[in-house]
Amino acid sequence: MTNLKLHLLPPSPNNVKVLIALAYKGIDFDAVLINPGDPSNRDSIIADTGQCLTPAINHNGVKLFDSSAILRYLDCNFPGPRLYAEDRAAHKEIEGWESYHRNQLGPHLGGAFGMFFSGETDDTRVAQINQGLNDATAKLEEALEGKDWLVGDTMTAADITVASFLGYSCLNDEEAAQSKVWQWMQQRFDLGANRENCRAHAHRVMKHLPQFSSFGWTF
Numbered sequence: 001m002t003n004l005k006l007h008l009l010p011p012s013p014n015n016v017k018v019l020i021a022l023a024y025k026g027i028d029f030d031a032v033l034i035n036p037g038d039p040s041n042r043d044s045i046i047a048d049t050g051q052c053l054t055p056a057i058n059h060n061g062v063k064l065f066d067s068s069a070i071l072r073y074l075d076c077n078f079p080g081p082r083l084y085a086e087d088r089a090a091h092k093e094i095e096g097w098e099s100y101h102r103n104q105l106g107p108h109l110g111g112a113f114g115m116f117f118s119g120e121t122d123d124t125r126v127a128q129i130n131q132g133l134n135d136a137t138a139k140l141e142e143a144l145e146g147k148d149w150l151v152g153d154t155m156t157a158a159d160i161t162v163a164s165f166l167g168y169s170c171l172n173d174e175e176a177a178q179s180k181v182w183q184w185m186q187q188r189f190d191l192g193a194n195r196e197n198c199r200a201h202a203h204r205v206m207k208h209l210p211q212f213s214s215f216g217w218t219f
């Protein structure tokens with residue numbers, strides 16, 4: 001039993017961000033899984049955080065939801081490698097990549113997950129999403145030229161947020177094996193031509209992701 005409880009829906013990109021950040025900073029937690037067999041039952045997360053979306057935490061009675069807020073909370077309150085930066089320019093650069101992940105990558109991710117939950121594949125829409133991803137990642141491909149990380153010499157929240165939102169479109173077999181949703185994504189979505197820096201970056205970040213089965217997720 002730790003003093004940090006994490007309400008979790010593991011394959012979701014916003015949850016992946018927090019799982020990677022926790023592993024990177026070496027923070028132990030107790031996972032409380034949303035039951036995929038009974039997804040409408042949110043009693044536990046609502047009791048802990050007053051809302052129903054994951055990820056959400058309860059740390060010694062401090063209740064918090066939203067992945068971006070949680071990354072900030074972990075960075076402010078726990079030791080370990082930094083997710084943000086003391087330096088003003090570096091910090092603003094990290095926040096710039098957070099905006100990019102939300103505004104430039106987010107709509108394509110939303111389209112892909114929307115299709116998954118609809119239960120039907122629309123090939124035209126798949127092609128549009130893949131083209132949109134290729135267009136949106138030109139800037140990222142250039143920024144990663146000759147570099148492992150987006151800001152400075154270590155992984156930060158910039159890398160974690162961007163890779164968590166792009167990961168579903170460049171999953172390798174080992175990553176996809178973590179979840180049925182990801183296997184479905186792997187068969188449809190791809191970043192397209194000339195995105196090797198983006199793919200390598202996503203795999204570099206995803207290496208920090210724990211096995212979902214380690215906290216009982218087998219779906």
Ligand SMILES: N[C@@H](CCC(=O)N[C@@H](CS)C(=O)NCC(=O)O)C(=O)O
Nearest residue numbers: 012013014015053054055066067068
């Ligand atoms: N802005 C929020 C988004 C939270 C969110 O939409 N969570 C999704 C998973 S990515 C969720 O819990 N979905 C379950 C549902 O809609 O019932 C964050 O970054 O944490």
